[in-house]
Amino acid sequence: MLIGVIADDFTGASDIANTLAKGGGGSPGLATTQFLGIPSGRASADCQAGVIALKSRSLPPTEAVSQSLQALAWLQEQGCRQVVFKYCSTFDSTKEGNIGPVGEALADRLGVRGVVACPAFPAAGRTLYMGNLFVEDVPLDESSLRNHPLTPMSDSDLRRWLRAQSRHPVGFVAWPRVRGGSREIAGQLRECADAGQVLVVVDALTDGDLLAIAEACADAPLVTGGSGIALGLPRNFHRSGLVDGTHRAFRPAKGRAAILAGSCSRATLAQIAEHEKRHPVLRLSIDEIIRGLVTPVDVVAFVERHEGSAPLVSTSQPPAEVRALQDTYGADKVASAVDALFARSASLLASRGLARLVVAGGETSGAIVSALGFESLDIGPEIAPGVPAVSSGDGRLALALKSGNFGQFDFFTRALAILEGAA
Structure with missing residues (x-):
């Protein structure tokens, strides 16, 4: 190395x-x-x-x-x-x-x-x-x-x-x-x-x-x-002449897809609004998640109900609303509730044949990939500056893990296409 x-x-x-x-x-x-x-x-x-x-x-x-x-x-x-x-x-x-x-x-x-x-x-x-x-x-x-x-x-x-x-x-x-x-x-x-x-x-x-x-x-x-x-x-x-060997191949995947957005950044909020013009979006209340009124089963049901339509599930809210929730429940409880919901949802979706997954938000991405249990990811083509397509070592799942402020306005549809192997 x-x-x-x-x-x-x-x-x-x-x-x-x-x-x-x-x-x-x-x-x-x-x-x-x-x-x-x-x-x-x-x-x-x-x-x-x-x-x-x-x-x-x-x-x-x-x-x-x-x-x-x-x-x-x-x-x-x-x-x-x-x-x-x-x-x-x-x-x-x-x-x-x-x-x-x-x-x-x-x-x-x-x-x-x-x-x-x-x-x-x-x-x-x-x-x-x-x-x-x-x-x-x-x-x-x-x-x-x-x-x-x-x-x-x-x-x-x-x-x-x-x-x-x-x-x-x-x-x-x-x-x-x-x-x-x-x-x-x-x-x-x-x-x-x-x-x-x-x-x-x-x-x-x-x-x-x-x-x-x-x-x-x-x-x-x-x-x-x-x-x-x-x-x-x-x-x-x-x-210096120290480089030899070849790149390990990224493996695109076709089939079921989902987008999970936990970021509250301005860029992600705009990307969700753009995606919602043509694709189904489920906006979840963080308050209801904390109170146990929304579960991973609800997320999976929405994604499977809209299979083939690039469904997006979001907990993204404007920063002022997030701060109000943090004042009520505490910042750690708000973050852990969202991360736990999406981590469990991703695990359930993967067990039911999910092939492509796009995630918005650094903390959300960390929680999800930890729950999926992957040890490593192979790096593929660039979707946006700073955001590559990646695939699991076993080739079962292709992912895009986006930091909140990154990506073009149409990032979500672009990511799903590249994960499928489109140029």
Whole structure:
């Protein structure tokens, strides 16, 4: 294994697995496998990039650090040459969050400083300038992420955000330095390391910036960021002559399909509204789910009643409504109720011959793939930037696992077509 990734949620793992499998900068990608949790056995010999999907994004720092260090130990056992800590391109993390603690713990274990921290993903509209993260042309703290029900982002300056989370000083490489190219970036990172700065926020506005950052990190034991940070990493290994072997094949599937949406993001709400113009949609009340008035049997019945019509089941509600429910029941109870409903529903549907499944929402995706019991997923074609088609190792089920804010307006119908094998 050349590259080992520790991802803090399931859709984020699919996101960076897609980037590694696709490659960039004129270079092909790597044979990539996504592991659902820390594997119990060794990776296959043809796995060039292994992506471990944890469900640690919302965990307290101590728990997230423990899980991440366990994942690092497994990756080191596979002989991986470079480790990537992957978090969300919108940096979903409160000031008491775990991105800083996990990044520093991995750096301490690997004995490194001057570690890149760059969540930028220009293809999805996430850019970093003067340490501030933008969503399209809007600062993060003025975007819809300011009202995220779990990780409200009230400050777009990631330098301040990371300083609040970190024990060590946080460094910074500004965009004019990044535009100087990979040698300039590498020199800046060395200066940060010499100054005792462990994590270093690095600006990026374009894919070219990400390729330059990746080239500067060709020999770095650790890199952290969003999936965009991996854009140029496969090219480093192709240039060094270390890549051989072939990709494992994604297996499309025909037959029964379902869409389960638990995300409350603005993008997902718009995608549901678009899908509802032509396809059946069942909107569930979270309040009724918590009170036990809606069950997985109801979800399965709706999907099977509308077989062949791309049925969608949604618990997605505007952020203000979700916050009101959290005030009434508690955030953990709201999240666990939705995740449990969809996890059980997906298991029942799979046992009854479901062939294609599209899921919207990182936490929802994590709950579902855990319930389905898959150990790994093979990475297939890209559906949208950051969202690949994947198939279970046994080929029984093809899936699309979408983070809430990702995807085109017609994402759901597009995903079902690609899972079936359409170009």
